[in-house]
Amino acid sequence: MLTGQGVVVVGPLLATKLHVPRRRRGVVPRSRLHERLGRLDESSLAVVSAPAGFGKTTLLTEWLASLPAQQRSVAWLSLDQRDNDPALFWTYLVAALRTAAPEMGAGTLALLESTPSSLDAVLTTLANDLSGISGDLVLVLDDYHVIEAREVHDGMAFLVEHLPPQVHLVIAGRADPALPLARLRGRGDLVEVRAADLRFTADEAAAYLNGSMGLTLTTGDVAALEERTEGWIAALQLAALSMQGRDDPADFLAGFAGDDRYIIDYLTEEVLQRQPAQVRDFLLRTSILSRLTGPLCDAVTGRDGGQAMLATLDRGNLFLVPLDDHRRWYRYHHLFADVLRVHLQAEQPDDVGGLHQRAGDWYEAIGDPAEAIHHALAGGDVTRAADLVESALPALQQGRQEATLRGWLEALPDEVIRVRPVLSVGYAGALMVRGEVEGVEARLRDAERWLTTTTTTASGQRSPASPAEMVVVDQAGFRRLPSAIAMYRAGAALLSGDGAGTISHARAALDLAAVDDHLGRGGAAGLLGLAYWARGDLDAGHRWYADAAASLEKAGHLSDVAGCALGLADIRIAQGRLREAMSTCERVLQMVSPETGPARRGAADMHVAIAGVLLERGDLEAARRHLATSTDLGEHAGMPQNPYRWRVATARLREAEGDVDGALALLDEAERRYVGDYFPQVRPVPALRARVHARQGRWADALAWAEERGLSAGDDLDHLREFEHLTLVRVLVARFAAEGDERCISGAVRLLERLLPAAEQGGRTGSVLDALVVRALAEQARHDLPAALVALRRALTLAEPQGYVRVFADEGRPMAVLLRAAAAGTVTGYARRILAALAPGADSAPVLVGLVEPLSARELDVLRLLGSDLDGPDIARELFVSVNTVRTHTKNIYAKLGVTNRRAAVRRGEELDLLARPRDHRPEHAGTPDR
Numbered sequence: 001m002l003t004g005q006g007v008v009v010v011g012p013l014l015a016t017k018l019h020v021p022r023r024r025r026g027v028v029p030r031s032r033l034h035e036r037l038g039r040l041d042e043s044s045l046a047v048v049s050a051p052a053g054f055g056k057t058t059l060l061t062e063w064l065a066s067l068p069a070q071q072r073s074v075a076w077l078s079l080d081q082r083d084n085d086p087a088l089f090w091t092y093l094v095a096a097l098r099t100a101a102p103e104m105g106a107g108t109l110a111l112l113e114s115t116p117s118s119l120d121a122v123l124t125t126l127a128n129d130l131s132g133i134s135g136d137l138v139l140v141l142d143d144y145h146v147i148e149a150r151e152v153h154d155g156m157a158f159l160v161e162h163l164p165p166q167v168h169l170v171i172a173g174r175a176d177p178a179l180p181l182a183r184l185r186g187r188g189d190l191v192e193v194r195a196a197d198l199r200f201t202a203d204e205a206a207a208y209l210n211g212s213m214g215l216t217l218t219t220g221d222v223a224a225l226e227e228r229t230e231g232w233i234a235a236l237q238l239a240a241l242s243m244q245g246r247d248d249p250a251d252f253l254a255g256f257a258g259d260d261r262y263i264i265d266y267l268t269e270e271v272l273q274r275q276p277a278q279v280r281d282f283l284l285r286t287s288i289l290s291r292l293t294g295p296l297c298d299a300v301t302g303r304d305g306g307q308a309m310l311a312t313l314d315r316g317n318l319f320l321v322p323l324d325d326h327r328r329w330y331r332y333h334h335l336f337a338d339v340l341r342v343h344l345q346a347e348q349p350d351d352v353g354g355l356h357q358r359a360g361d362w363y364e365a366i367g368d369p370a371e372a373i374h375h376a377l378a379g380g381d382v383t384r385a386a387d388l389v390e391s392a393l394p395a396l397q398q399g400r401q402e403a404t405l406r407g408w409l410e411a412l413p414d415e416v417i418r419v420r421p422v423l424s425v426g427y428a429g430a431l432m433v434r435g436e437v438e439g440v441e442a443r444l445r446d447a448e449r450w451l452t453t454t455t456t457t458a459s460g461q462r463s464p465a466s467p468a469e470m471v472v473v474d475q476a477g478f479r480r481l482p483s484a485i486a487m488y489r490a491g492a493a494l495l496s497g498d499g500a501g502t503i504s505h506a507r508a509a510l511d512l513a514a515v516d517d518h519l520g521r522g523g524a525a526g527l528l529g530l531a532y533w534a535r536g537d538l539d540a541g542h543r544w545y546a547d548a549a550a551s552l553e554k555a556g557h558l559s560d561v562a563g564c565a566l567g568l569a570d571i572r573i574a575q576g577r578l579r580e581a582m583s584t585c586e587r588v589l590q591m592v593s594p595e596t597g598p599a600r601r602g603a604a605d606m607h608v609a610i611a612g613v614l615l616e617r618g619d620l621e622a623a624r625r626h627l628a629t630s631t632d633l634g635e636h637a638g639m640p641q642n643p644y645r646w647r648v649a650t651a652r653l654r655e656a657e658g659d660v661d662g663a664l665a666l667l668d669e670a671e672r673r674y675v676g677d678y679f680p681q682v683r684p685v686p687a688l689r690a691r692v693h694a695r696q697g698r699w700a701d702a703l704a705w706a707e708e709r710g711l712s713a714g715d716d717l718d719h720l721r722e723f724e725h726l727t728l729v730r731v732l733v734a735r736f737a738a739e740g741d742e743r744c745i746s747g748a749v750r751l752l753e754r755l756l757p758a759a760e761q762g763g764r765t766g767s768v769l770d771a772l773v774v775r776a777l778a779e780q781a782r783h784d785l786p787a788a789l790v791a792l793r794r795a796l797t798l799a800e801p802q803g804y805v806r807v808f809a810d811e812g813r814p815m816a817v818l819l820r821a822a823a824a825g826t827v828t829g830y831a832r833r834i835l836a837a838l839a840p841g842a843d844s845a846p847v848l849v850g851l852v853e854p855l856s857a858r859e860l861d862v863l864r865l866l867g868s869d870l871d872g873p874d875i876a877r878e879l880f881v882s883v884n885t886v887r888t889h890t891k892n893i894y895a896k897l898g899v900t901n902r903r904a905a906v907r908r909g910e911e912l913d914l915l916a917r918p919r920d921h922r923p924e925h926a927g928t929p930d931r
Helices: 012-018 031-042 056-066 086-100 106-112 119-131 150-161 181-186 202-212 219-229 233-243 249-254 260-273 277-286 294-301 306-315 334-347 349-365 369-378 382-398 402-411 414-418 421-433 440-451 475-479 481-495 499-512 518-535 538-554 558-574 578-592 603-616 620-633 642-656 660-673 685-695 699-709 719-739 742-761 765-781 785-802 813-822 828-837 857-866 872-879 883-897 902-911
Strands: 045-049 073-078 137-142 167-173 190-194 320-322 330-332 454-456 462-464
Touching: 012 073, 012 086, 031 056, 031 167, 031 190, 045 056, 056 137, 056 167, 073 086, 086 106, 086 119, 086 137, 086 150, 086 402, 106 119, 119 150, 119 642, 181 190, 202 219, 202 233, 219 233, 219 249, 233 249, 233 260, 277 294, 277 306, 277 334, 294 306, 294 349, 306 320, 306 330, 330 334, 334 349, 349 369, 349 382, 369 382, 369 402, 382 402, 382 414, 382 421, 382 475, 402 421, 414 421, 421 440, 421 475, 421 481, 440 481, 475 481, 481 499, 481 518, 499 518, 518 538, 518 558, 518 719, 538 558, 558 578, 558 603, 558 765, 578 603, 603 620, 603 642, 620 642, 642 660, 642 685, 660 685, 685 699, 685 719, 699 719, 719 742, 719 765, 742 765, 765 785, 765 813, 785 813, 785 828, 813 828, 857 872, 857 883, 857 902, 872 883, 883 902
Parallel strands: 045 167, 045 190, 073 137, 137 167
Antiparallel strands: 320 330, 454 462
16 A cells, blocks of 8 residues: 555555466476576576466466576566556565565665665665675566556666676566667577567477366367467467367367467457356456456455355466465466457446446555556546546655556646646646656646636635635645745746746745644745755855755754765865865754664765765775765765765875776766755766866866867856866866967866956865866966966965865876976975875876976987988987886986876976987997897
8 A cells, every 4th residue: 555655555456466376287297498498597597488378477487487486586576567657666676575585675675765765776786785685586577568658677687787797577468578688699698588488399389288278179179279370378278278168179179270369259259159158247447457366356246255266266277377376366368358358348348437436446445555556447427537636646755656547637628737836836747857847837727727717705715716626635735836836936946947947946845834843844944945045146056055954954954965065065165265165064963863773865975975074084094984884874864966976086086096997987877876956066077077087187188178168268158068168267277288389278277267256256275276287277278487486375374264175185296396396385294294195106297397397318309200201210329228118218308397298298388498408329338229
């Protein structure tokens, strides 16, 4: 049933989805197929794909039953159309796994119940949980062809790629699953069983017809039937049922012909016509049910004895598939059910709606509104369906099942929703969860028009002026509508980039929310904070976001308080207030990490945020410990953005440790794991990656990013693109250092001259520091040491009280040169502390004359010859050294001059007047080669 804490499915219905179907009596052994499935031991995935009626489920049931019980555990999930909701699909899948491995999956289920939840986080946590399973486990997904949701297919593709070796997946369905089968097949990691494999051979057909079905057919009769059905098991079963009790089956076989569709139609007629009237009526009336149990069948048929009837049908092999070992739950063979429903519609069309209504009543009584809604919709009772959906709305939203909600709402006629204001607003919310804005305002207006026709009673309660027209089931939800409508309008405005609209609607939501509506007030304050943050007004953004956190804390939503803390820390970091960012995160970490019991959602995020501040301060070891703790807590203790934030922080750590390739790989993964939310994306991953490229001299890659983003030095300034523009300056400086293009450095300086005052006026000290550091690097590249030191010393003065380190140390050798020069001033101790955080060797670089590290005598010789037409071997012969030695000297020259090629090195040497001296190609000791 649905509860306020998310989705909890109880009762026997879920057991039928998770239970391995019971082994059929008299099934023909199929060792050839069992052997093929046995190859799954060496593969991740087995696909059993064939049309309906080929015995896919039966084969898997028999194969699993043939395995020794101690060899492996089995988890089984039977799928249906409703499982296209990703939240339901993964909840059921984890529940199935827990039937075989009860110790796993708690973290994944907790994450699925979080609000909101990240599919990437769910899958990563699930993969980690599976890795901890001891012993082999087979997970079977039956009827996978009903899954059409792209999100589910993508998630399954991820899971297949990350299955641990002890876990094996079997997918059975009528079509190939939308998974990378070609890649799996190419690396030998796929077992396949298809229709041609499932068809009965002549021997298997004989064993089935004369053994299991009790016929006495001759070899010729069996061969004729096997040939005409082409081994199709469903057709063989139908034929056998038709021949039971006949004196001369040969007459039947003589007239047996036709393609698959006509075989089904003909043989079903034969079977149905030969059933007693009571049995035939039971089959038709219960065909509306996807699963059958005695009490449900009694409710639908209006008669007693449903369980006994099911047992009789089971014993007669009448296309009934048992779903548990207690003979309580069954389903009809899919083909058989399809034909029964066709006959029901043709013979009793007026009864179909009533049958669905009875089924819905039964499901509602046992606390399963999802099935009740399904039958109300199937029976065409849209009024009842709408009532049930509105009642289930709070639990659906809490459980993040907007896909299910949206599917139900889309199935309801628009005129039904428009007179139900609570459903109209719920529809708007379902649209916005996926970032959709189109259609939201229309739904809100549908709800709002009923609010304008309400009256206020003496007790202060609002009531509709025309109750016969408007329909309200959730009265509490109706009372909250004025504030909720304004809230959704604020969110839609924020998604559309309308900051002014966001502020206006959020303030209205605050005014309309009750004093004790802490959730509503917290949401409105949070939207105000986000709007001001996006506009660059960090003080107002922080103030409103702090109010939101306080309201949510009063409401007891501590995990949401942790989400607010992330935003508050981000704002303080942008303001250059590292100490306050740290104290915010530490306070909330204590709140969501109780001394006893598991950490609450948000604890992992706090550890990552603290690690980010520690990294900026240069405490790499402490940052590493917090990142490890975040991982140990599991992603169920993190927000949807935590996988992305963790990878960004870890990439910074890797780069600080000198692992540039590792840092870039993590940034690539972070970009893939990014989950869009309402936070302004002020430090996008592509810009972070471009900075790493620029620092590594890969200015061409970084410049390609800038061109893709349409960035230029003449752009209008925008707080949301400030980080990107500061990154562009770095790219232009890097290109100037490599090629000496004056347009690059002049454009960089002009852009800095606009960025720096804008950041100062906005109180964005973090950007001010960033701008001063890159200004120092730009002046250094122009060989203006005094100007570079002015910018650097100002940056050091701003940074020292907060303990910044990495903003300087990340720049490597060029910054080391400047810091050594700055160490003679009043900030000597702080500068030396930053030098100690640089990569090994970077802090030992001498202060350079003209900001270029002096070249050795031999390097000067090589540089002069680089300006000639001589190639590498010629230069080596000219200097009486080896080619490898010339290469080493050339590499050192490039590093000291800050260039990447021969032409740029010669040009830089000319600029610094290093080539003006007379060339003396021969060393003093010409007879001793320099090797």
